[in-house]
Amino acid sequence: MPNIFVSLPTLAAIGVGIVIAFFYLRYMWLVLQRVSKTLDDPDDGKSDGFAHSFIGAIIAVIASSLAIIAYGFAPQFLYVGIALALASPIAVAYTFRRELDD
């Protein structure tokens, strides 16, 4: 293992990161192109939903608190934060994808 990639877990994180970055950038680019074509389209008039956001907010706060609390349980839980940091761009890529589908 060349020292430049540090360790096998680091190499795995790099691999996963590249795949995530590829999809993130792809969807971001597609949305950007679509926005440029629909810039003057009128608003579709759909209203803003709030109920799901409120329930989701409570879940998000509890989940993030649990993630931090989990650090204190056992050494392996220190990887929770790293996994979440990789999950975050996946979630954002999903929002780009949703925007394309809207």
Add this chain to the structure above:
Amino acid sequence: MNEVQLAANEALKPELGIASEVVLGLLLLALVYYVKVKLVRNTKDFVIANRKIGFGFGVAGLISIWTWAMAVMMSAAQTYSFGLSGLFWFTVPNGLAVIAAIPFVRKIRTLMPDGYTIPEFVKVRFDGNPVAGGVVVLGALFGSLIEVIINIKGTSLVISNVFGADPKLAAIIGLLVVLIYSILGGLWASVTTSALSTLLHTVPSAIILVAALHYAGGVNSVWHSVAAQGNDLLSVARPDAATGFGITLALGLLTATIAGQEFWQVAWALKKKDVSRSFFWAGAWFYPIPICLGLLGLIGLALHVNVNTQLGGDAAAVGPYLISHLGLPTWLIILYVIVILSACYSVIDSAFTATSSVFVVDIIKPLFPNISEKQLFFWAKIPMFFTAIIAAGVVLSGVDFVTIVLTSYAIRTAILIPLILALFWSRTTGWGFVGGTVLAIAIGMPIRSAAGELWGSLSILAISAVVPIIFGSVRNFQFDFERLRKIKDATVSSEAQPLPAD
């Protein structure tokens, strides 16, 4: 843990630090060039993105706008100072502040669909009361200026600490980079570059932490070393974290989102159907950034890094210090610097755009109501330039900018409750708004300096709430919120300009 040797990386030369700033800037500039050609045709596109920001860019942009360099470095610093309690009290209120803004941004978007700025709302809400408008304009401009100063200071500190580069040169280059692309693309530039920055805050952070844990001896070694120190470092229940900084920070964060022009302008720029879900997803998926980077604080504790001898007395330096001294490959150190730089850049560009919208809508338009679209588009860029010059002056002169920070903090905190009342309580009056804000600053700031941040903040909030309520209860006044809905779009002064590419 004794076998881990902390030593500076000899390959980190000043040129490498400056090159990192420039390369990141060029990458963002390439993106903004496309944005400018395709999306920015007139003032409305420039300051409010034609209200066409959708779910994806809304979420990605908000995450990055909220990820200050401080969020990157302070998550590690608070963990290093208070253990997991520090990380808990730093992280949870941070995401919550974005989510807590949802009822307010949703309300303002419903009440005033064609709005741009907080001062614009305040002026209409209080029948053009010049004092109320003036106080809010001042607060918005000061707030944005201070965001630029703090983040450019962060840029220069990281580049100078990690690479030994001249901090003044690093500050100037950072400012120039952001100024150029902000002038080209306005809010579209801010949101699209921020979306790219969100990717840079997350994937690289995960890779860096996996490598850092390896160099620190592995998760077992780090965890057991921290556990052996006791002191509840692996518990989130330490009360000193809450009283030491947690409660004050939570209040400050709520003020920053609910009374921050940077967030209101995104609320007005989003497609109406995407406002709530964008803020919610941004708050929720912001959390992993400090949760991941906070691990550096645990590594600092595990390796017994000394705050005085190794960090120059500043716990915020624990992240940059560890990354540059753990023995990580140079490319990973540069990647960490890019995480911080992208955080700085995304906050600075949103602050530049905030000054632009306030200047155009609340200063230029009222002074010259018949100004042509072309002239308005030109003037929209001027405040960015002046903000950059003032920020450069403050950072280069080395003057203590604590006074600016305190003034900005005081105005924003004092405006928070009167602003909420103005949104939700029809009896709030202009003079109640002004009286509450001014008295809260005049009485609360001395209390803050005498009794500390917590009591100071609570006093400011209490006074700013009580005064408008008294004024509103005494006067028999009811504001008709329908008037807000009739406000015309402030930047639409002529027909849309053709695309530059056409």
